[in-house]
Amino acid sequence: MIKRHHPITVIYKIYSQIRYSIIPLTAFLYNEIRAGTGQQPDWVYIAATVYGIVTGGWSILSWYRETYQLDSKALHTTKGVFTVTQRTIPLMKINNLKIEQSWIYRLLGIANVELQTSDSNDDADARLITSRKTADLLKKSIGQIENRSAIPESKDHHVTRKEIIMLSMSSNTFWLGLPVTIAVIQHLWSWLFPTPEEEQVSFMELFKKETWSGITLDDSIKVTLYLAAFLGICVMVTWLFSIGMAQFRYKGWHLSRAGDVISIHHGWVERRSVQIQVKRIQSLRIKELMFGRLYGYASVCMDCVGYSGERRVKLLIPSIRTSELVEVLGRLLPEFQLQTPExxxxxxxxxxxxxxxxxxxxxxxxxxxxxxxxxxxxxxxxxxxxxxxxxxxxxxxxxxxxxxxxxxxxxxxxxxxxxxxxxxxxxxxxxxxxxxxxxxxxxxxxxxxxxxxxxxxxxxxxxxxxxxxxxxxxxxxx
Known part of the structure; x- marks a missing residue:
């Protein structure tokens, strides 16, 4: 049966049409508000009305002409108003399948499906805004075609909350957010407890003997304690924020393998589901971050043909105990025999x-x-x-x-x-x-x-x- 994308696609099409006109439209609205209603020439309002009608009508027409059809062997897509493009994508040629659901999509019961067939990390070969039921059907159809491995039973692995917390200690959110937190707390303190402006002193004054002559040991200890307390508060605030962001991104991370297909599911507000063919995985990369390594934790990434991955790092497992790596990866990806290089x-x-x-x-x-x-x-x-x-x-x-x-x-x-x-x-x-x-x-x-x-x-x-x-x-x- 021929189907069309969800009507919400019209909004995205309208946005794609007017995004290059946002700056002049914003300038027009600003001048209109500043000058008062009715102060612009009539042709300006006529042009804006015509532009809006044409943009909206074209978006609706292009949405109506963009259809897809799924059968047992292939996905057929058609798009275009004047120039019609038809494409047939065999399901067996699909390397990776990605399903995303934002909170709005979950309320509407729809999903954004991206299909990748080419041997690259470029834009998706096909995008569908469809119902969750159709997305699951497409996912199941691809899984049935690729499920021909010598490993028939399903294997899975769940990332625990503790592992996500340990990941937050070494994440970029923590390291990049620490200077920002220091600056914010410093400005907040100066705003709550203002002090008289002091005379600016050159940096080279620190290297003069006169600068240090009046400072006692008690003063040095007091300043050191204040500085340590300030940095400790900044580190704690940044770490708590990093934990929240890590839970937001990686909550419910579930990795499973059925046959020749690896599936990744994760997300809290925005749920994501990815299917990857094992034969497309080129390498595994085990990353032991500085603080995580001290506590025995690592992240597992991969380089896979046609897969851009979570934030371009191509995460397979965001956090796992290093003592469990051999057992978990040996169960999920026996093609990679982990051993220590000598x-x-x-x-x-x-x-x-x-x-x-x-x-x-x-x-x-x-x-x-x-x-x-x-x-x-x-x-x-x-x-x-x-x-x-x-x-x-x-x-x-x-x-x-x-x-x-x-x-x-x-x-x-x-x-x-x-x-x-x-x-x-x-x-x-x-x-x-x-x-x-x-x-x-x-x-x-x-x-x-x-x-x-x-x-x-x-x-x-x-x-x-x-x-x-x-x-x-x-x-x-x-």
Missing amino acids: RALHRSAKFATEIPIISLLVFGILVGCYFTLWSLTIIPVLYIVYKYMKYVYVKTKWEIAANLFILRKAGFNQTTVYLLRESIESISIRQSWWQRLFRIYQLEMEIDSPANVWEYRMSGITKQDCNEILGWYKNKSH
Whole structure:
């Protein structure tokens, strides 16, 4: 049976027609309100009326002409008023299916359905504003076609509230929101308890002996306690806000697999449902964020053909205990055999990375000492940088095992990539003049539409390692 999109689509079509006219229309309304009703020439009102009638009529007509039909094997779509475009999408060619429901859509009993068939992360190949019943029927039809795996039983995993709370400690909402919270609380305090304006003091006054001569130990302790209390309040407020945002985004996150299809359901106010074909998953990326890693939690992301994912990071599991990773992923995605990489970078990689940065810092210290001895306080910073770079070198590991390339990149946030050999489109090997001095190379695995190219790049391996990886890649049939 031929069906049309929900009538609410007309509103979106009207918006798409007038969005480029918002600025002149706003200026017109502003001048009209300022001048008073009836002060504009008659032709202005006639033009505005004609424009509104044409826009509304065209939107209604294009909505009426845009239809779709679903049968057991394909989805047929038709759109266009003067130029009619008909398209047939076989259900077996649909890589990913995404269903979204805002609170308005839930009240109306409808859903926004996006279908992706191409091998990219571009715009959806088809969008339907349809009833929830039709969306579920389309989802079921695709699932029946793809449900041909050797794993017939359904597997699932639920993300708990505690795991979402642990995720909020390391989320971007927390780190990016902390400076904003500090500024807001500072301005709020100055508004509630105003103080007389003080004379502005140059930053260089901090380095003069006279500035510190009148400060006692008790004053220093008092200021430190006040500062610690202020920062503690800001951190707590930001964390509570981050918890709320994390619950808002990831509440009810449910991951399940039936046959060759992975389904993700989540959302509180806006509910989302995504179906992904397992054969389209190219790699798993286990991200251990700084604070979450201290408490034994990680996030699991993926790079999947034709899937943009939650906020472009392509989340599979937002938060999970690292001790449960092997069991959960082994049950849901047995195609990826998780193991710990053991091979280290070449020892020359450490010096090739450290020498330029440390040389720059030493140069800054020498130049700073010419002006003031206070620049010697940079020495602890220099030591911290050295220890961090040494940690990155020691903890970065890689491995090739069966059909997987494994790369663990250390840092404040640690990422371990499990990349399927058949998903690698090409391998690039580069060597700069600086790396040539240390006889090391940079290797990059190129795949279709990665979320972060940097995660597939490895610097500090020898020519022998490159040859071994290339031999493993060419031997795809084994």
